[in-house]
Amino acid sequence: MLGVILAVFTVFGVQLFRVQGLDASATQRAAMSKRSVKSVTPAMRGQILDTNGRVLAESVERFTVVGDPVAIAQYQVKVGDVREKVGAAGAASDVAPLLGMDTSDLEARFTRAGTRYVIVKKEVTPAVWRQVKALGVPGIAAERTAARVYPLGMALGPVVGVVRPSDQSPLSGIEYQFDRTLSGTPGTTVYERARDGYVIPGSERVDTPVVNGRTVRLTIDADLQWLAENALAKRVQDVGAKEGSALVVEVATGKVRAIANYPSFDPNDLGHTNLDHMRNGALDDAFEPGSTGKLITFAAALQEGVITPGTGVIVPNRLPRAGMRFKDNENHPTEYLTATGVIAKSSNIGTMLIGERIDPKVLVGYFHRFGLGSRSPIGFPGESAGDVPAPKLWVGASRYTRLFGQAYSATGLQMTSAYQAIANKGLRMPPTLVEGTMNDSGTLVPAPAQRGVRVVSEKTATTLSRMIEEVTGPDGTASDARIKGYRVAGKTGTADFYDQRTRGYNGFTASFIGYAPAEAPKYVVGVFLHQPTAGMFGGALAGPVFNQVMSYLIQRDGDPPSPKSSLDYHVWAGHKLSASDPNVLSQARAKRDGL
Amino acid sequence: MSQTIATARPLRAPRRVPSVAPLRVIPTRIGTSGNGAFGTLCIALLTLGLVGLLLLNTALAEGSLTLGSLQKESRVLDARAGALSEQIAQASSSNALAARATSLGMVRAGQRGYIDLASGKVSGTAYPATTLQKVPIVVAPMPAPRVVTRLTSALDGATEAAVAAARAVARLAGTAATPKVGESAAPPSATETLDPISKPAGSPATTR
Numbered sequence: 122m123l124g125v126i127l128a129v130f131t132v133f134g135v136q137l138f139r140v141q142g143l144d145a146s147a148t149q150r151a152a153m154s155k156r157s158v159k160s161v162t163p164a165m166r167g168q169i170l171d172t173n174g175r176v177l178a179e180s181v182e183r184f185t186v187v188g189d190p191v192a193i194a195q196y197q198v199k200v201g202d203v204r205e206k207v208g209a210a211g212a213a214s215d216v217a218p219l220l221g222m223d224t225s226d227l228e229a230r231f232t233r234a235g236t237r238y239v240i241v242k243k244e245v246t247p248a249v250w251r252q253v254k255a256l257g258v259p260g261i262a263a264e265r266t267a268a269r270v271y272p273l274g275m276a277l278g279p280v281v282g283v284v285r286p287s288d289q290s291p292l293s294g295i296e297y298q299f300d301r302t303l304s305g306t307p308g309t310t311v312y313e314r315a316r317d318g319y320v321i322p323g324s325e326r327v328d329t330p331v332v333n334g335r336t337v338r339l340t341i342d343a344d345l346q347w348l349a350e351n352a353l354a355k356r357v358q359d360v361g362a363k364e365g366s367a368l369v370v371e372v373a374t375g376k377v378r379a380i381a382n383y384p385s386f387d388p389n390d391l392g393h394t395n396l397d398h399m400r401n402g403a404l405d406d407a408f409e410p411g412s413t414g415k416l417i418t419f420a421a422a423l424q425e426g427v428i429t430p431g432t433g434v435i436v437p438n439r440l441p442r443a444g445m446r447f448k449d450n451e452n453h454p455t456e457y458l459t460a461t462g463v464i465a466k467s468s469n470i471g472t473m474l475i476g477e478r479i480d481p482k483v484l485v486g487y488f489h490r491f492g493l494g495s496r497s498p499i500g501f502p503g504e505s506a507g508d509v510p511a512p513k514l515w516v517g518a519s520r521y522t523r524l525f526g527q528a529y530s531a532t533g534l535q536m537t538s539a540y541q542a543i544a545n546k547g548l549r550m551p552p553t554l555v556e557g558t559m560n561d562s563g564t565l566v567p568a569p570a571q572r573g574v575r576v577v578s579e580k581t582a583t584t585l586s587r588m589i590e591e592v593t594g595p596d597g598t599a600s601d602a603r604i605k606g607y608r609v610a611g612k613t614g615t616a617d618f619y620d621q622r623t624r625g626y627n628g629f630t631a632s633f634i635g636y637a638p639a640e641a642p643k644y645v646v647g648v649f650l651h652q653p654t655a656g657m658f659g660g661a662l663a664g665p666v667f668n669q670v671m672s673y674l675i676q677r678d679g680d681p682p683s684p685k686s687s688l689d690y691h692v693w694a695g696h697k698l699s700a701s702d703p704n705v706l707s708q709a710r711a712k713r714d715g716l
Numbered sequence: 717m718s719q720t721i722a723t724a725r726p727l728r729a730p731r732r733v734p735s736v737a738p739l740r741v742i743p744t745r746i747g748t749s750g751n752g753a754f755g756t757l758c759i760a761l762l763t764l765g766l767v768g769l770l771l772l773n774t775a776l777a778e779g780s781l782t783l784g785s786l787q788k789e790s791r792v793l794d795a796r797a798g799a800l801s802e803q804i805a806q807a808s809s810s811n812a813l814a815a816r817a818t819s820l821g822m823v824r825a826g827q828r829g830y831i832d833l834a835s836g837k838v839s840g841t842a843y844p845a846t847t848l849q850k851v852p853i854v855v856a857p858m859p860a861p862r863v864v865t866r867l868t869s870a871l872d873g874a875t876e877a878a879v880a881a882a883r884a885v886a887r888l889a890g891t892a893a894t895p896k897v898g899e900s901a902a903p904p905s906a907t908e909t910l911d912p913i914s915k916p917a918g919s920p921a922t923t924r
Contacts, residue, residue, distance in 0.1 A: 247799065251792070270805070272806050273810060278857070351814070351851070682830065
């Protein structure tokens with residue numbers, strides 16, 4: 122008997138020693154993992170603001186109202202002094218008006234059989250949830266969630282982007298690019314909990330405080346953005362274009378004040394969104410710019426001393442080059458123009474006669490300094506670098522078509538930025554889209570400043586700027602872009618549009634990029650319309666959008682009417698030019714120089 | 717340790733004979749036990765302590781109640797502030813402002829004139845704004861599908877032609893009855909596809 126007791130207690134003793142002595146740490150861990158509970162506090166996503174602090178995107182508190190059909194059936198209301206059980210039907214008729222739902226639909230949810238968890242409604246505002254809670258219906262509870270609202274809606278959708286409504290993870294745009302800044306770090310609390318659910322007093326508790334997301338401030342100006350988007354949208358609809366974009370860049374800083382795309386999408390309404398329209402075409406799509414690209418050829422020609430504004434150019438109706446007969450927009454008798462006239466009337470042949478005198482190596486250098494062929498410092502998700510072929514690829518017909526904006530590609534942003542360089546006296550400020558981020562004390566930490574790139578001399582820029590004022594002059598191609606009382610510099614573009622689907626040219630790109638008042642411009646506006654079905658010319662199609670946006674800016678800034686320019690440039694040479702004149706550019710001279 | 721040992725040592729010293737206290741008589745009753753000041757003091761301290769504790773507890777309880785109600789109020793106000801700032805953001809957004817301005821009949825400003833304050837010179841000509849400067853507001857994020865209307869009218873035309881043809885056939889056959897669309901001449905598929913497309917807000921039925 123004693124032996125048995127001794128044996129049993131020996132077993133107990135050994136087991137005790139094993140648990141407390143040998144396996145102590147493992148047992149402790151197991152117990153700890155049973156007791157300790159981790160609760161997560163989600164971080165609030167930061168705001169996205171415009172340059173004036175207006176909200177472009179913000180997170181708001183919402184509730185998902187859920188119900189337990191078993192408990193709801195016990196709902197009682199006080200009628201006079203007695204409590205009367207009204208059940209699910211009563212609950213439905215009380216809750217429905219608050220949630221803006223149909224009573225019968227709600228009752229069906231409240232009486233769903235075989236479940237104790239029914240989602241009643243998502244995205245309920247805190248005020249409404251408080252009213253529902255005050256009814257005291259048993260079994261109705263709410264889960265706290267966050268929702269993202271975009272007050273500017275479709276006007277900025279492709280730029281600001283959107284988050285997935287289910288988990289607030291970023292899908293596109295600034296939301297995607299600056300997710301690390303915006304999202305913050307969720308906080309955690311680890312504590313020990315007794316079996317009855319209470320926190321064990323004096324137990325270990327580890328708190329990691331929540332770090333809310335930071336605010337990102339863009340260079341976008343909300344009012345201007347809306348105006349540009351609205352004007353562009355109307356025009357895209359009117360001319361039946363497949364898509365279009367419009368940009369506004371500040372001359373002195375290179376800050377992008379508006380990026381409009383149409384068709385667009387409303388980030389508040391993802392259900393009705395075409396995935397293709399979430400693209401920020403102004404930055405993500407590279408296309409052949411067409412005649413707006415002549416600016417680069419002329420900048421190089423002026424800077425390299427090939428032309429002056431008054432250089433005579435004899436423009437024939439056809440020009441044979443690389444086994445082809447190049448032509449202008451429309452047939453014309455041989456014209457005697459100045460270099461100014463060539464760009465004002467957007468003559469391809471005249472541009473070829475000028476541009477072929479510059480080595481492609483030199484020209485490619487100008488393309489790069491104008492910002493073409495590389496991504497902008499904005500680094501937008503999906504942003505295109507465009508494509509500027511290397512000098513050794515400037516052979517055959519493309520050597521000539523590149524002089525007037527075909528056979529290479531650029532984005533709308535790059536082209537607008539190129540005009541910013543001329544408007545800014547030859548100094549190109551690389552475009553930026555973000556002013557900075559807010560630190561914890563709410564002050565703005567500015568984004569790193571960009572260094573300007575000297576593209577051409579101040580004199581060349583001033584001369585070229587005055588030359589392209591003739592584009593909106595009486596003989597120019599852009600009468601629709603004129604603003605009464607102001608000198609408007611700019612250039613139209615009508616390019617063949619390369620269609621990815623058909624793998625060939627299909628339709629046109631009509632564009633206008635310009636600025637006013639030309640003597641002291643503050644903003645450059647670029648408008649691009651792809652594949653319009655009514656008309657094709659940049660001046661007529663894109664000009665009116667430029668006009669609306671630019672005249673708004675002039676009025677807003679209170680720019681007084683322009684004084685007359687001191688530079689007197691002419692479109693026509695004024696007399697018949699001689700092909701033998703060594704200063705006049707012509708097919709004869711090209712032959713003489715072996716071009 | 718050594719100190720303990722050192723002090724303990726005398727205990728081991730040879731015991732002296734203990735001196736016996738002399739016996740004396742104590743009174744059977746102690747008549748007076750002070751004037752009660754000490755007792756009063758004790759009771760007073762106890763009372764004061766208890767009252768103090770009670771007050772402290774009450775204050776604590778009251779404080780926690782106030783804290784609770786203030787926290788609740790703070791939550792309500794917080795939610796209200798959130799809702800209001802959300803409303804402000806919505807109402808002050810450019811598109812909402814433009815829509816409201818247009819609904820009030822406002823238009824864009826006309827051309828302006830400028831007065832140079834230094835020289836008194838007037839430049840530019842000011843014109844009053846007219847309804848021509850009204851800003852049309854686009855609210856659809858994508859253009860209305862144009863192809864649908866064209867397709868609808870084409871299909872309508874086709875159906876009309878088919879019905880007319882069917883009538884002609886019927887007339888030739890000598891039957892007076894009006895043929896139903898979908899029979900013989902009009903292919904059934906034509907009438908079936910007509911229905912969904914004739915709805916104006918239908919899905920874009922693009923042909924390209």
